[in-house]
Amino acid sequence: MQPHREGYHGLRADRVFDGERVLTGRPIIVLRDGRVEAIEDGPIDPAIPVTDHGAATLLPGLVDAHAHLAFDPCGDPAQQFLHDCDDTVLTRIRHHARVALLSGVTTVRDLGDRGYLTLRVRDERRTDLPALLCAGPPVTRERGHCWFLGGEAEPGAALAAAVDERVARGVDVIKVMATGGVITPGWAPHESQYTVADLRTIVDRARLHGVPVTAHAHGADGVSAAIAAGVDGIEHASFLGVGGVQASDEVIAALAATRVFVGVASARLPSGKPLSPLFQAVADVFARQHRAGVRLVCSSDAGVDPQKPFDCLPHGIVDFRDVVGMDNQTALTAATSLAADSCGMGHRKGRLLPGHDADILVVAGDATADVSALRHPLAIHRAGMLVS
Ligand SMILES: [Zn+2]
Structure with missing residues (x-):
């Protein structure tokens, strides 16, 4: 029924900046094999582990x-x-x-x-x-x-x-x-x-x-x-x-x-x-x-x-x-x-959309209200993997 669930991972925070728009309501970004699989604003399959960053912003690397x-x-x-x-x-x-x-x-x-x-x-x-x-x-x-x-x-x-x-x-x-x-x-x-x-x-x-x-x-x-x-x-x-x-x-x-x-x-x-x-x-x-x-x-x-x-x-x-x-x-x-x-890479980079590479930053607070939070990212994911 769930043959690939172990390859999935979710990231959640108060808001997502997807490269163009702000999504509020604590969305979950579902990652799979280094890519963004989906961005969900409702409940997801409980078999997918989710890291909740709380009062933070998820944004493209x-x-x-x-x-x-x-x-x-x-x-x-x-x-x-x-x-x-x-x-x-x-x-x-x-x-x-x-x-x-x-x-x-x-x-x-x-x-x-x-x-x-x-x-x-x-x-x-x-x-x-x-x-x-x-x-x-x-x-x-x-x-x-x-x-x-x-x-x-x-x-x-x-x-x-x-x-x-x-x-x-x-x-x-x-x-x-x-x-x-x-x-x-x-x-x-x-x-x-x-x-x-x-x-x-x-x-x-x-x-x-x-x-x-x-x-x-x-x-x-x-x-x-x-x-x-x-x-x-x-x-x-x-x-x-x-x-x-x-x-x-x-x-x-x-x-x-x-x-x-x-x-x-x-x-x-x-x-x-x-x-x-x-x-x-x-x-x-x-x-x-x-x-x-x-x-x-x-x-x-x-x-x-x-x-x-x-x-x-x-x-x-x-x-x-x-x-x-x-x-x-x-x-x-x-x-x-x-x-x-x-850079001609808008189809894979710079946005958090399904199919894009899972290069994702986690930044404290609301980065869309104050970009200075980017000076100290809480976490950095590259191709879906936590690098820091
Ligand atoms: Zn130069």
Whole structure:
């Protein structure tokens, strides 16, 4: 009569945030074989054991759509990748992935490693680490942003070849550095590394293979070029220009109209200090983007500086809510269902729905009224198993 009951388990709490909606009335999430089987608001088969967490919230594991597991946050980025051997980098990747999981991040999209090493860890398919999606080395100009990761490709035939190489290695997404960045001298954040035509070559080639493209772009020109090329996502969109932030209403309107995902990548540990004038200006631009209807994803860029260790995303959700001017529930959505959608994983991650992976956090109290509770999860389940 009940041949599979021993493979079932239930989790119960006062409320569930399913990635989009709040379910009250003490629902029970029924898990089976690492997946969500059902969410029941009535009695369930008494043969299924249920763990009752009481006055808590059950919610999807967090999705960090932008991290760099290979980076030592406290090290010099170029030096690490020019000198560390593969075993050292692999050890870092596994350790950082574990740190992320223990903070409640059950899916990490890695947007830049060296030598496709993150893919090796992804393919170990370990449930004591988050699920990984990987870009391999970002496509960049000679001595361009993060060139030391090994992804240099100049405009021309090399761009399609760069996409082909990444697809052959099995990447989940192509990352292209459309502009310079903060951590590599030579190209400033407002300087475009590629033209619209260059970026379109990359997008068209990736589309042939069915692989999405996300573009790192700070400056308004680079953001515009990425939109025109038809990328699936834009990382940063900070509108850093010469001498400060130069956001254009027109480009913000285009970000909203195209529904492209914008990865804010701003999460960091709380410093206790007010934002610097430059960071405040960037924050104001994200608030403008939010008001304009841009789909903002809460992500971390973990690894690139000491304030961005791999457990910073839960802290970043609190800042994201305040900086962008969102309510708690929308901020949670930005780090769960919307983040999963931005990674092309909305059918399995970021939501608690039947058939989705049982990556589930338990957080004290009502996390939908105050996301700061996410800083200290009570329990973390990955693929249905308790990891902490
Ligand atoms: Zn990054």
